[in-house]
Each structure stands twice: as structure tokens, then as C-alpha cells.
Amino acid sequence: MDRNAELIFTGDELLRGDIVNTNQAYLGQRLLDLGIFATHAISVADDLADIVGTIRDALARRPEVLVLSGGLGPTEDDLTREATAEALGVPLEHHEELLEQIRDRFAARGYEMGESNGKQAQLPQGATAIPIAGTAPGFFLERQGTLVVALPGVPWELKEMWEGTIEPRLAAQPGSGAGHAVRRIGVFGIGESMAAEKLADLPWRGSDVEIGTRASLEELTIILRGPATPEGSRRLDEIQARVCSALGDRVLGVNGPGLPQIVGRLLLDAGSTVAVAESCTGGLVGKRFTDVPGSSEYFLGGVTAYSNEVKTALLGVPAELLARHGAVSAEVAGAMAEGVQRLLSSDCALSTTGVAGPGGGTEEKPVGLVFIGSVVRGVTEVERLRLFGRRDQIRERAALAALDLLRRRLQRELAGI
Amino acid sequence: MDRNAELIFTGDELLRGDIVNTNQAYLGQRLLDLGIFATHAISVADDLADIVGTIRDALARRPEVLVLSGGLGPTEDDLTREATAEALGVPLEHHEELLEQIRDRFAARGYEMGESNGKQAQLPQGATAIPIAGTAPGFFLERQGTLVVALPGVPWELKEMWEGTIEPRLAAQPGSGAGHAVRRIGVFGIGESMAAEKLADLPWRGSDVEIGTRASLEELTIILRGPATPEGSRRLDEIQARVCSALGDRVLGVNGPGLPQIVGRLLLDAGSTVAVAESCTGGLVGKRFTDVPGSSEYFLGGVTAYSNEVKTALLGVPAELLARHGAVSAEVAGAMAEGVQRLLSSDCALSTTGVAGPGGGTEEKPVGLVFIGSVVRGVTEVERLRLFGRRDQIRERAALAALDLLRRRLQRELAGI
Numbered sequence: 001m002d003r004n005a006e007l008i009f010t011g012d013e014l015l016r017g018d019i020v021n022t023n024q025a026y027l028g029q030r031l032l033d034l035g036i037f038a039t040h041a042i043s044v045a046d047d048l049a050d051i052v053g054t055i056r057d058a059l060a061r062r063p064e065v066l067v068l069s070g071g072l073g074p075t076e077d078d079l080t081r082e083a084t085a086e087a088l089g090v091p092l093e094h095h096e097e098l099l100e101q102i103r104d105r106f107a108a109r110g111y112e113m114g115e116s117n118g119k120q121a122q123l124p125q126g127a128t129a130i131p132i133a134g135t136a137p138g139f140f141l142e143r144q145g146t147l148v149v150a151l152p153g154v155p156w157e158l159k160e161m162w163e164g165t166i167e168p169r170l171a172a173q174p175g176s177g178a179g180h181a182v183r184r185i186g187v188f189g190i191g192e193s194m195a196a197e198k199l200a201d202l203p204w205r206g207s208d209v210e211i212g213t214r215a216s217l218e219e220l221t222i223i224l225r226g227p228a229t230p231e232g233s234r235r236l237d238e239i240q241a242r243v244c245s246a247l248g249d250r251v252l253g254v255n256g257p258g259l260p261q262i263v264g265r266l267l268l269d270a271g272s273t274v275a276v277a278e279s280c281t282g283g284l285v286g287k288r289f290t291d292v293p294g295s296s297e298y299f300l301g302g303v304t305a306y307s308n309e310v311k312t313a314l315l316g317v318p319a320e321l322l323a324r325h326g327a328v329s330a331e332v333a334g335a336m337a338e339g340v341q342r343l344l345s346s347d348c349a350l351s352t353t354g355v356a357g358p359g360g361g362t363e364e365k366p367v368g369l370v371f372i373g374s375v376v377r378g379v380t381e382v383e384r385l386r387l388f389g390r391r392d393q394i395r396e397r398a399a400l401a402a403l404d405l406l407r408r409r410l411q412r413e414l415a416g417i
Numbered sequence: 418m419d420r421n422a423e424l425i426f427t428g429d430e431l432l433r434g435d436i437v438n439t440n441q442a443y444l445g446q447r448l449l450d451l452g453i454f455a456t457h458a459i460s461v462a463d464d465l466a467d468i469v470g471t472i473r474d475a476l477a478r479r480p481e482v483l484v485l486s487g488g489l490g491p492t493e494d495d496l497t498r499e500a501t502a503e504a505l506g507v508p509l510e511h512h513e514e515l516l517e518q519i520r521d522r523f524a525a526r527g528y529e530m531g532e533s534n535g536k537q538a539q540l541p542q543g544a545t546a547i548p549i550a551g552t553a554p555g556f557f558l559e560r561q562g563t564l565v566v567a568l569p570g571v572p573w574e575l576k577e578m579w580e581g582t583i584e585p586r587l588a589a590q591p592g593s594g595a596g597h598a599v600r601r602i603g604v605f606g607i608g609e610s611m612a613a614e615k616l617a618d619l620p621w622r623g624s625d626v627e628i629g630t631r632a633s634l635e636e637l638t639i640i641l642r643g644p645a646t647p648e649g650s651r652r653l654d655e656i657q658a659r660v661c662s663a664l665g666d667r668v669l670g671v672n673g674p675g676l677p678q679i680v681g682r683l684l685l686d687a688g689s690t691v692a693v694a695e696s697c698t699g700g701l702v703g704k705r706f707t708d709v710p711g712s713s714e715y716f717l718g719g720v721t722a723y724s725n726e727v728k729t730a731l732l733g734v735p736a737e738l739l740a741r742h743g744a745v746s747a748e749v750a751g752a753m754a755e756g757v758q759r760l761l762s763s764d765c766a767l768s769t770t771g772v773a774g775p776g777g778g779t780e781e782k783p784v785g786l787v788f789i790g791s792v793v794r795g796v797t798e799v800e801r802l803r804l805f806g807r808r809d810q811i812r813e814r815a816a817l818a819a820l821d822l823l824r825r826r827l828q829r830e831l832a833g834i
Binding site: 025029281285310 | 433436437438439441445446457464471629698699700701702703716717720723726761774776
């Protein structure tokens with residue numbers, strides 16, 4: 001890979017371990033999608049000489065892009081403006097229009113701007129300000145073929161400036177972005193090693209297509225990268241089609257949104273509403289549904305039935321069923337889904353009941369045993385899961401597995417299968 | 418701070434953004450608790466010359482500790498052994514006993530060791546092997562006053578070697594470890610700047626106590642660090658007492674657990690059960706309660722009433738109240754909490770209703786307006802919040818604010834105020 005970048009993160013909090021640096025992974029990924037590889041990512045303390053030295057060392061390696069993150073606030077420890085100016089040997093210049101923007105931001109929240117914010121309107125000579133996302137202005141400038149970019153350390157502010165200002169700029173450069181194509185195939189309900197096994201015979205070895213995987217709680221992502229030429233595009237299409245066919249209905253989509261958005265879209269397409277009855281997930285399924293703006297169009301609500309009394313009294317799960325099969329059983333999962341569907345008069349319903357741990361497991365019903373119930377068009381289906389990991393992982397996976405069960409059922413419904 | 422460290426992380430996956438580097442925060446924090454400050458943390462690609470150069474630059478700054486993480490596997494990309502040897506100008510030496518350990522590890526899992534694993538038994542001359550945690554051996558050696566440590570990139574393996582071998586070594590050094598005390602004061606419902614204002618007059622300036630803050634969604638943590646001498650301990654006690662008295666009932670505790678655990682403990686102490694009625698948080702309050710193992714002892718369950726129909730039909734919120742005040746109002750928050758308390762026959766209840774955004778805001782009821790309702794011993798109290806941030810932040814904060822309202826009410830109850 002020819003095009004490269006360097007990343008510098010300032011802030012004692014990164015070195016004291018007060019904060020996990022998620023900006024590094026974010027920037028690394030976004031740059032790579034443009035065909036630019038980050039070769040160094042350096043966290044440095046809030047010390048002017050150290051920051052200046054780090055910037056100089058990075059510039060000496062002549063990267064195409066140098067991203068600085070953090071140190072743009074109004075306090076004494078915010079040194080990125082001064083350090084950049086010193087490293088480049090240029091003075092700082094006052095930008096009155098920037099000061100106005102900062103003042104307006106404060107006024108909108110009913111605060112008055114402090115005196116210390118004045119320094120936020122100072123930029124190294126030659127720099128262009130990036131529109132304020134939160135309260136700290138960013139900036140960028142060109143220096144001997146390197147695009148130097150300074151962004152805030154707050155992740156959402158950094159993202160907004162990166163995607164709003166810097167990424168379009170880099171993508172517009174000749175030979176950029178367009179030269180590199182990425183396909184992200186989202187997959188749910190299959191592990192990394194099983195996916196690797198299923199994909200072992202695919203014909204990308206020796207080709208110019210690179211394949212990688214990234215496992216997160218939400219999904220397994222299979223990443224295909226290749227040249228964005230017509231020929232490369234055909235190669236990517238071919239491999240993508242083979243991956244999708246090998247993994248069947250485990251595939252969520254290509255370069256698409258996450259599971260909660262997908263299920264929301266399917267519910268809208270089907271004109272259906274949904275309700276949830278949760279035991280071991282304690283509200284997480286509802287949380288996942290309502291993470292999506294506009295989910296009130298299809299998500300009616302739910303009942304979290306953590307105690308057996310609530311399962312019986314509110315969801316109408318027969319006490320006899322609980323006594324015979326136990327709360328963690330296929331029978332109770334089905335009755336919970338049916339109960340909440342009746343209670344809220346929804347079209348579809350989901351339920352969860354399981355042993356999240358760390359305590360409460362038995363030989364017959366070990367930690368990680370979870371039943372997911374679903375009702376779609378009056379038909380109840382239950383799936384049994386054996387999940388691994390810590391309590392929080394088991395709960396998160398169970399909630400997502402419930403969404404995924406509804407996804408597969410709605411997709412079959414809509415396809416008329 | 419006099420004692421310092423440098424951290425070097427190798428691996429393309431860190432620079433491509435396939436992985437978030439949690440080892441950096443972990444090591445930063447553990448080192449700091451020994452009184453050692455990490456001044457640089459550098460992620461570098463799997464390139465021999467780059468890694469050698471980075472090690473040399475770090476050694477030139479003469480840190481007390483240099484930690485390398487990653488690159489200890491058996492593949493071609495695992496270069497830490499070679500790079501360390503080259504940077505120090507020493508040869509690699511074969512350790513037969515290490516090869517045996519690796520072979521045994523494989524055998525225990527029913528596998529045969531591959532030929533490529535042979536290189537894992539090669540260590541730079543003068544290095545001591547660290548007992549294997551997973552499958553990759555680590556090592557350490559002294560070089561001109563710097564302790565050079567190489568650990569695997571897999572977080573649990575790194576932790577095991579750090580805490581099992583390296584930390585005891587560093588703590589045993591004269592003037593270390595025991596010489597440093599940390600107090601973490603958890604605070605909720607107050608911002609960083611307001612906390613700074615309230616603490617401005619405290620007498621730590623010029624003393625040997627350092628104060629820092631860490632802001633997370635869950636809490637604001639005020640961190641006091643000082644010498645662990647009897648005199649230093651008295652200083653820390655004094656400042657801690659002043660901080661706690663300045664921040665009053667905003668203080669969650671010192672070196673204590675998080676809000677959900679605290680509220681759970683208070684409910685157990687009061688012998689009370691709780692139920693939740695959620696609108697804008699969509700299940701998050703229940704999720705937070707049930708994050709805690711054993712929460713079934715006091716958390717009965719709840720109703721997520723995302724639609725107004727569910728608020729009326731299930732929670733018994735009068736339709737007239739919804740029509741007159743709107744779903745986002747103090748009146749409806751109170752009625753929701755009372756409704757779920759009746760429905761689930763709990764001792765206490767919490768409710769949330771608000772505008773999480775990004776859409777749905779009006780001038781009168783803007784995005785971020787949230788009402789939190791609570792019932793404790795038959796008495797309803799509602800708080801009005803004006804939250805800022807994105808949808809997910811507003812929802813998380815609203816859920817935690819609900820827990821915090823119950824915390825403050827239960828603390829008053831238990832104190833008989």
C-alpha cells in the first residue's frame with residue numbers, strides 16, 4: 001500500500017488509562033477505506049516539547065495525512081494549536097469569526113463564554129478552520145505534501161469533522177478512494193472459525209482481493225478489499241456472491257446497517273408492530289429496538305418479567321408450566337411471547353428466558369442456556385441457544401439473537417416462503 | 418512524577434482499526450498505580466525496521482520501563498523477538514525448556530505443535546522468559562536502567578503476565594508501589610466544570626497530592642493520588658473529606674462500586690423491591706438493574722410503554738392526563754411510576770419519559786427533556802432533566818439518572834431523614 005498516514009493523540013488521560021482510545025480504531029478504519037494505511041499511532045502526554053517533537057518526527061516520515069486528535073479545548077493542557085505552530089515554524093493567528101461561533105455555541109446552551117475560550121480562536125498561520133461540532137474548533141493545513149489535520153478528542157466531534165470535512169477532501173484527491181473498494185459483509189449467528197471453515201475453498205488466494213474478518217458482539221464482519229477497477233469490481237462481486245451463498249441466511253447484508261435497523265425496516269415493510277417479553281435480558285431487547293430513531297412506528301413496548309410472579313400475573317404464563325418445565329424452558333419462552341403479544345395486541349412478539357450467570361446454573365440448565373421465543377402471524381417458534389462468555393456477553397448475545405430470529409422469520413414471511 | 422514508562426504496541430490490526438487497543442488503558446492505569454507515568458504509547462505496523470526504530474527511539478528517552486505488546490506469535494508477522502534483539506544489538510538464543518512448554522500446551526489441548534512455533538522459543542540474549550499464559554511466551558530483560566518487557570497482545574494473556582510477573586517485580590523495587598496511594602471518588606449528576614468550580618478552594622495545590630478527573634457516562638470520578646506514607650495518608654483523608662463535603666449527596670462513594678450495584682445494595686438494606694416503567698429509555702433502566710448478578714432479589718421487572726396505548730392500558734395512566742400534559746410531562750412520569758408499582762406490587766418504582774431525539778423535539782419540549790418519576794413508600798417524586806448529546810447519550814443518562822434518584826431517596830430513607 002503506497003498511501004499512508006500517521007496519527008497523534010494527545011492527552012494524559014490516554015496514558016493514565018482513564019480513557020480507552022477508540023478514535024484510533026475509528027480513524028484507522030476510515031483511512032483504510034480510502035486506501036490509506038496508518039503506519040504509526042502515537043499517544044503522547046500533554047507536554048509541549050513532547051508534542052512538538054512527535055509532530056516533527058511524524059512529518060519527517062512524509063505521510064500523506066497527519067491527524068492530530070485532542071488538545072483543542074480551552075484549558076492550559078490543550079496544546080495542539082501551539083505545538084502545531086511551533087513544529088511548523090509559523091505563528092498563531094486570531095480568527096474573530098471562530099470566536100463568534102464559540103460564543104454562539106455557549107449562548108445557545110444559556111451559558112456565557114469564558115475568557116479562556118479566546119485561545120480556541122487561535123490557529124496556526126495558513127490553517128483553515130473546520131466547522132465546530134461541539135465546542136472546540138478543528139483545523140487543517142497543507143505542508144510539503146502532508147495534509148495536517150487537528151480534530152477534537154471527543155469521539156462524536158471527531159467523527160463529525162472527519163466525515164463532514166476531511167474525508168470528502170481526501171476522497172476528492174486524484175487516485176484516491178476510487179482506487180480502493182471495500183465490501184463489508186455482516187453475518188450473525190456464526191463464529192469466526194466456522195466462517196473461516198465455510199469460506200476455506202473460496203478463490204481469493206493469489207488474487208488481488210484481500211479478505212479479513214472483524215468479530216464484534218453485534219456481528220461478524222467479513223471484509224473484502226480490492227482495486228476499484230472494472231476487473232477488480234467483478235472479482236469482488238464474484239467473491240461476495242460466493243461468501244453470501246456459503247453463509248446463507250446468516251448474512252445480514254453488504255455495507256448495510258446493523259441488526260436493529262434491519263429488523264425495524266422489515267417490520268415497516270411488513271406493516272407489523274412488535275412487543276417484547278424479557279426475562280434474562282432484563283430490558284435489553286427493548287433497548288436495542290429503541291436505539292433506532294423512529295422505532296415508535298413499530299415498537300409498542302414490552303414487559304420485563306424478571307420474577308416468576310410477573311410472568312404469571314402479567315404475561316399469563318401458566319404457573320403449572322413454570323412448575324413443570326422451569327422458567328428457563330422452550331415452553332415458557334413460547335408462552336411469554338404469546339402472552340405479551342396478547343397483552344399489547346401487537347402483530348409480532350419476542351421473548352427471552354435463560355441463565356445469564358455467573359450463578360444460577362445447574363448441570364441440566366447451565367449458565368448460557370437461553371430460549372428465544374417468537375410469534376409472527378400467530379405462529380410461535382422457539383430457539384434454544386447455548387451461549388458462552390461473561391454475564392454481560394451472554395445477555396447482549398441473547399438480545400441480539402432474539403432480534404435475529406425475528407429478522408429471519410420476517411424475511412421468510414416477506415419472501416413468501 | 419519522576420518514574421516513567423513507554424509502551425509500544427505492534428500489529429497492523431491496531432492501525433487498520435480492526436481492534437480497539439484496550440491494553441494501552443490497562444497498562445497506563447496499572448503503571449500509574451505503581452507511581453509510574455507512561456509518557457508515550459505507540460502503535461506501530463508489523464514492519465521490522467519500523468519496530469526496531471521505535472524501540473531505539475523509546476530507549477533513547479531512558480524510561481524506567483519499556484513495555485512491548487504483541488508480535489510474540491509464531492507467524493511471519495510476529496517480529497517482536499527479532500526487533501528487540503536487533504534494537505539492543507544482541508543475538509537471539511534458543512531456549513529448549515520454552516519449546517517444551519509450548520509443546521506441552523499444544524498437547525494439553527490435543528494438538529501437535531507446528532514447526533513455526535520453534536521461533537517462539539528464541540529470546541534475545543540476556544532475556545528471562547515469562548511463564549506462558551496462553552500459547553505465546555513473554556520475556557523481560559534489563560538494559561541500561563530500563564526494564565524491557567515483551568508481552569502478548571491478547572488482553573487476558575497480557576494481564577496474567579503483567580500481574581503475575583512484572584508488577585510484583587516493579588512493586589518490589591525501592592521506593593515503588595507501596596509508596597503510592599489512590600482514592601477514586603465516584604460522583605453522579607454534576608459535570609466536570611461544575612465539580613472543578615466547587616473544588617476550586619480545596620488545599621491540594623502545592624501539596625504532594627495530585628487530583629484528576631475522569632468523566633464517563635456512568636459517573637464523574639475524582640481521582641486523588643499521593644504518597645502512601647502515614648502523613649500522605651492523612652493528607653488524602655483530609656482532601657477526600659473536603660471533596661465529599663463539597664459535593665454532598667452527589668458522591669456515590671470512594672473506591673466503590675458503580676451506581677447499579679449501590680442502588681441494589683440499598684434496596685437489599687431497605688428490604689425493598691423495585692419495578693420500572695420506561696418510555697424514552699425503552700428498557701435501559703431494567704437493563705442497568707439486571708446487569709448486577711443477584712438483582713432478582715429486588716428487581717421484579719417492568720413495563721416498557723413506548724406507545725401511549727400501553728401507558729394507558731397497562732400502566733393505567735389516565736388518557737386525560739396524556740391529552741392535557743402530553744406523554745413527556747411530570748404528571749405522566751408520576752402516573753407511570755405509580756402505575757407500575759401497583760401493577761407489579763413492588764415497594765418502589767421508577768419511570769422515565771422524555772424526548773430522546775434526534776426528531777420529535779418542539780420549542781416547549783426540546784430534545785433532551787426528560788422526566789424521571791419515583792415512588793418510595795407510597796410517596797411520588799418527579800425530577801425534570803435537561804440532557805444534552807446524541808440519542809444514545811440522552812437515553813443512557815436518563816436511565817442512570819433514574820437509578821440515581823432512587824439512590825438518593827433510599828439513602829435519605831435509610832438515614833431516617
